[in-house]
Amino acid sequence: MEQIYELNLWGTNGDDFYSGEGSHEETLVNSYVEKVRSFLTSFSEKLIVCDLGCGDFNVGKELVSYAKQYIAIDIVPDLIERNKQTFSAENLVFQCLDLATDKLPTGDCALVRQVLQHLSNAEVLQIVRKLEKYPYIILTEHIPSGDFIPNKDIISGQGIRLKKNSGINLLEAPFNFKVKKATELVSVMPKNGKGVIVTTVYETF
Numbered sequence: 310m311e312q313i314y315e316l317n318l319w320g321t322n323g324d325d326f327y328s329g330e331g332s333h334e335e336t337l338v339n340s341y342v343e344k345v346r347s348f349l350t351s352f353s354e355k356l357i358v359c360d361l362g363c364g365d366f367n368v369g370k371e372l373v374s375y376a377k378q379y380i381a382i383d384i385v386p387d388l389i390e391r392n393k394q395t396f397s398a399e400n401l402v403f404q405c406l407d408l409a410t411d412k413l414p415t416g417d418c419a420l421v422r423q424v425l426q427h428l429s430n431a432e433v434l435q436i437v438r439k440l441e442k443y444p445y446i447i448l449t450e451h452i453p454s455g456d457f458i459p460n461k462d463i464i465s466g467q468g469i470r471l472k473k474n475s476g477i478n479l480l481e482a483p484f485n486f487k488v489k490k491a492t493e494l495v496s497v498m499p500k501n502g503k504g505v506i507v508t509t510v511y512e513t514f
Contacts, residue, residue, distance in 0.1 A: 330499065331423045331451070331506065332367045337497050341508055342371045344494040345420070345447060348510060349375040356417035359443070361408055361436075362424035366392050369420075373398050380414050382406050409435040419443040423506070425477050426450050426469040430462045430484075433477065437484050441513055447494065449508040452476030454498070460484065471504050479511075489514050 331337060349356060355377035360369045363381035365388070373379045373396075382404045383389055389405040396403075406413065408424070409432040419440060425433050425448070440446050453474050460483060461475035470476050479486035490512040498505050 332364055334500060337499060337506055338368055338371075340495050340497050341422070341449065342368065344508065345372060346375055348447065348494065349418070356445075357415070358418050358420060359414055359416035360420045360422075361413065362421060363392070363403070364388070366396055368422065370396055372420075373401050376400060378402065378416075380404060380416060382408070382413070384408070408432075408439075413439050413442075416443060418445040418447065420447050422447075422449040422508075423451060425479075426471075427465060427467065428463075429465045430460060432465055434484060437479060437486050440486070444513055446511040446513065447508060448479065448511065449506060450477045451499075451504050451506050452478075454505045476504070486511070487514065488512060 349358070349372065355375065357378045358372065358376040358380070360372075360379065360381040363369045363383050366381060369379070369381050378400045379398070380402045381392065383392075384405065384407050386405050389403050393403050404414065409428070421436075421440070425436065428436070451469055451471055453471060453476055457474050457476060459475060459478035459481045461470050461473045463470055463473070478484075480488070480491070488511040492510050494508045494510055496505055496507045
């Protein structure tokens, strides 16, 4: 992931770190923020939110004020240090962790936005086992717009399964994630017209 930022493989907007159009295209970001904000504010008490794969924090910064504590995590050390210098709030904490191999912090709601789509099935499976401890998981994935075979394996990196006419579905093999309830929050087509970006909230047992 460090190389992705170093080589600007997700593009650039003049900043040293840029998490791609999925984190900056207004249509995608605004609809996501609106729905997640509505979800977070539906509780009588604010939730502890764990942003698993916070990237350049262009999206997360819009949600911090709606959380009791907002723990933003990414695997790239320099990115986390940059975020610490750029964003601050009393309830905001940044941590550098590997979602697949490190112990994840405890919280009420995990945000996993366009992260798993870049990872191999083996890494996704490692992460899925850790997601079970969160009462709520808000997962965003870029998937084909029509019928597709889910969870075709890839090598972890900048690419996603869309080029294989596939996408992540945690409820299907080999992940078989068991949930109490799954509710689609929002579905948006990116400007390039390739596939659809779907955000789903899962309630665990």
